[in-house]
Every structure is written in C-alpha cells, then in structure tokens.
Amino acid sequence: MGTNTPCASCKLLRRRCGKDCIFAPYFPSHELHKFAIVHKVFGASNVSKMLLELPVHQRPDAVSSLVYEATARVRDPVYGCVGAIWHLQNQVSQLQMQLVVAQAEILWIQMKREEAAAAVLLPQNGSEPYGNERALAHLHGESIIELPHELIVEDFGSDSSNYVSVQRVPLSTI
Amino acid sequence: MPIGKFMMSGAGSRCAACRYLRRRCSKDCIFSPHFPSSNPQRFAYVHRIYGASNVAKMLQRVSEFERSHAADSLHLEAKCRVEDPVYGCVGLISRLQRQIHNLESEIAMTRALVMMYESSLDRRKGSANGH
Numbered sequence: 001m002g003t004n005t006p007c008a009s010c011k012l013l014r015r016r017c018g019k020d021c022i023f024a025p026y027f028p029s030h031e032l033h034k035f036a037i038v039h040k041v042f043g044a045s046n047v048s049k050m051l052l053e054l055p056v057h058q059r060p061d062a063v064s065s066l067v068y069e070a071t072a073r074v075r076d077p078v079y080g081c082v083g084a085i086w087h088l089q090n091q092v093s094q095l096q097m098q099l100v101v102a103q104a105e106i107l108w109i110q111m112k113r114e115e116a117a118a119a120v121l122l123p124q125n126g127s128e129p130y131g132n133e134r135a136l137a138h139l140h141g142e143s144i145i146e147l148p149h150e151l152i153v154e155d156f157g158s159d160s161s162n163y164v165s166v167q168r169v170p171l172s173t174i
Numbered sequence: 175m176p177i178g179k180f181m182m183s184g185a186g187s188r189c190a191a192c193r194y195l196r197r198r199c200s201k202d203c204i205f206s207p208h209f210p211s212s213n214p215q216r217f218a219y220v221h222r223i224y225g226a227s228n229v230a231k232m233l234q235r236v237s238e239f240e241r242s243h244a245a246d247s248l249h250l251e252a253k254c255r256v257e258d259p260v261y262g263c264v265g266l267i268s269r270l271q272r273q274i275h276n277l278e279s280e281i282a283m284t285r286a287l288v289m290m291y292e293s294s295l296d297r298r299k300g301s302a303n304g305h
Contacts, residue, residue, distance in 0.1 A: 041232075043225045050223075050259060058260045065264040069251060077232060078240045081263055082247035088270035095277040102284040109291040116298045 008035040013044060022048050026063040034067050041070035190217040195226060204233050208245035219252040220245075 006017035007024035008031055017024060023044075027035040038047050047066060051059050072081035079086075191205035192198065194217050199206055205226075209217040220229050229248060236244045254263035261268070 041228065042223065043228050046223065046225050046228075050255075054259055062260045065261045068264050069255075069262055073232070073251075077235050078244045079247045080251055081267065082250050084267055085250075085263060085270065088267065088274065092270060092273055092277065095274060095281060099277060099281050099284065102281055102288060105288045106284060106291065109288060109295060113291065113295055113298070116295060120298070120301075 005029045008032045009039070009044060012036060012039065022051050026051075026060060037070040037074060038063075038066050041073050042066060187211050190214045191221075191226065194218065194221060204230050204241075208233070208242055216249050219256055220248050223252040223255050224248065 004017065006015075006029060007021055008027040008029055009023035010017035010021060011029060012032060012035055023035065035044075042050075050066070051062065054062055069081055072084065076083050187193075188199035188211060189203055189206035190209040190211050190213060192203060193211060193214065205217065209220075224232070232248065233241050233244055251263050254266060258265045
C-alpha cells in the first residue's frame, strides 16, 4: 500500500488503491458502509463498469443514485425502490382525482354565478329581449353595441318562436 | 458442438438465464420460473446491472412466494438503469415527487378560487334577497 489511505472500496476488497482507482473519488475511506451496500447489491465490477461508461462529471450523481437504490433494496429485498415508485404513483392518481373534483366545483360555481347574475338583471315584465345576453356579456367583460333592430336581429324558426340571435359588434370594427 | 453440453431439463427448453449463461438448466434452476426463454431481454437487463450471481443471491434471500415480485422489481430497476445510466429509477422517483408537488399547489389554488367564488356567490344571493 502507498502512503495514501486506501478508499473504502479498496479497503473492503483488500487491494492496493492506485492513483487512478475509479472508486476513490466517490467512496472515501471513512464511508465504508456506502461501498459495502453497493457492492452487496450490484457488485464492485458492475459498479466499476457503470462508472466507466459515464463521463466524469456525471459519476457523483450516478454513485448517489446507486447508493440510494442499493439501500432501498437491502431494506426491502422484494420491492427495493419500486415500492416507493408505486406509492408515489398512487399518490399522483389520488391528487389528480382531487384536482378534477376541485375544477368541477369551480365550473359548477361559475354556472351558479351566471344564473344568479342573469336573475338579477332580467326585468320582471320580460320586455327587453336581450336581457340575458347582456347580463352574460357583462359577466364575461365584453362590450356590445346597440345597433338598430332591423340590422342585427335574425329570426329563427316559426313565428311562434321567440328565439332570436343577436350579432355582437366588437368596438374595434367601428 | 457436443449435444450433451446443452442437455434440456425435462420436456422444456432452457430458461432465458441459462441460455444467456450457456449452461444446463436444471429442474431447480432459481431463474427459470422468473426468466422464461420467451423474454430474453428481461434477463439481459438484470444480468447487465446486477450480474447473475447477485440476482441469484437476492432471489434466494426472499421466500418462494415473493420471488416473482422480487424478479419483477429487479427487472424494472435494471431497465430504468439501462435507460438512464446516471439516475436509474431514482430519476423516476424525483419526477413523481415533483409532479406531486405541482399537483398539490394546483389543488390548493383551485380550492382557494372555489372559496372565493362561493363567498362572492353568497354575497350576490344576499343582495338579491335584500331587494
């Protein structure tokens, strides 16, 4: 052994820790447990191959994720960190349902608001045919221009039908 | 090539692990129930990440009933690691955690809007009744 302290992997594997040891930057000698756990699950040669396939700047993150996975596997030999993935996926599904419910509530309340606003603005005798339309436009922040009746009103259906459509004329067209 | 070297166990063919490792597949092969020859990729992933002997040790560590679940999870983790050599399935965990955080924020905002609309609706009803 040289004058340098061997890294955790070389200590555990009982070998000389050379200057170019692939493990030395990521498994310092005082963190024996980290290497022990990845060696137990993945094996030193597999870890070495995985690190060699990566550029140097990505190796620290790779080591951290390998330690995480190995720890999860030792704690739960059946599911490893797949157990955590399933748990999180269930949480996501539940939250998505909660969001849909909350959004449906908003739609329902918006409908109720529009009905309430229309009820307030509609006069009792019903003489103004465009009351609801104007109330809704007001709610939506739109501006409509009152044009002469003969220019804008179209009748649909039979004479007995009171349905008319009103053409909105945006202010920008004037 | 001597035929005896590739003696089949029973009436079936070798499992994917024994095919990959080029060895005899015995009746009590620990891999064969979980790595069928119809899916060679499944064993290829776990062998690449864990190695055959580590997989065998991990399967032996759990009860027979739980081995299929263990094999499935090992396969999933190995596949994630092959697809993402830096983060493996830890990358998926991070993404799910971020998704949960975003959903919780959105739910909180939506519920705040619901409360705001409900109180404005109550005010409108109140003013309508007052007339």
